[in-house]
Amino acid sequence: MEDIIVCEKNCNHDEKAVCIAKAAMLPESDIQRLAEMFKILGDPTRIKILHALTGRELCVCDLAETIGMGQSAISHQLRMLKGYRLVKYRKEGKEVIYSLDDAHILGLLCMGLDHINHS
Amino acid sequence: MEDIIVCEKNCNHDEKAVCIAKAAMLPESDIQRLAEMFKILGDPTRIKILHALTGRELCVCDLAETIGMGQSAISHQLRMLKGYRLVKYRKEGKEVIYSLDDAHILGLLCMGLDHINHS
């Protein structure tokens, strides 16, 4: 149940529209987290990484080779993906082998694919 | 059916891993469009706009008032959302009234909300 926020300032047009819209607003924290999450998916390199890791695990250098980018760039992005718990890793000798941590996010990726293919 | 791409350069480790991963790669154009789409959702202001427009239509200045930002900022973002066919508009006198164009994208928004709430 949300609190009803009342307009402090009257708008020129339909006051109610703004009041209702304001009352329906999501909490700022939700907005921020939502945007943050989509922003992570909003980068080609990160999508490539996540997609490359679906159904298989890969070390950093194989990821770089697969995607066709420098090791450093991949490593930087993995750091970010790790921070958001989208990938996890295990060490094996010198290698660090990454895999998906959050399978849930794949649902979003697939839905996104559906979307771009149906329009 | 996708063509199988064969590694030109042998990697030091498991050659097959890279070959398979490469073969499974999405086309670059799909990647770009996916990232583009998520990037649009990856901004708090745009999420606020899209959310404010769910179930109601609003003119630019009411949107600005609702969201608590300048008219110009909102207008710039609407331009972008319009470009990606996420919002549409109709003119009524001096006002330009925006509404959602692509209901499909709301599914993504909701899924995103689910995601941040279940983790």
Next chain:
DNA sequence: CTAACGTATGAATATATATTCATTTGTTTG
């Protein structure tokens, strides 16, 4: 122990992005 390898990281750079400000356009009203 030293060299080689895989990875991580910080700094630097280039680029993209969002917002503000000032101004313009278009419409309505007095």
Next chain:
DNA sequence: CAAACAAATGAATATATATTCATACGTTAG
């Protein structure tokens, strides 16, 4: 027609972002 209002726009600014380069760290092999 002039004034008022809503919206759009371009330029400027501030900020965020991705990538590269150089280097450091940790592990393994010789």
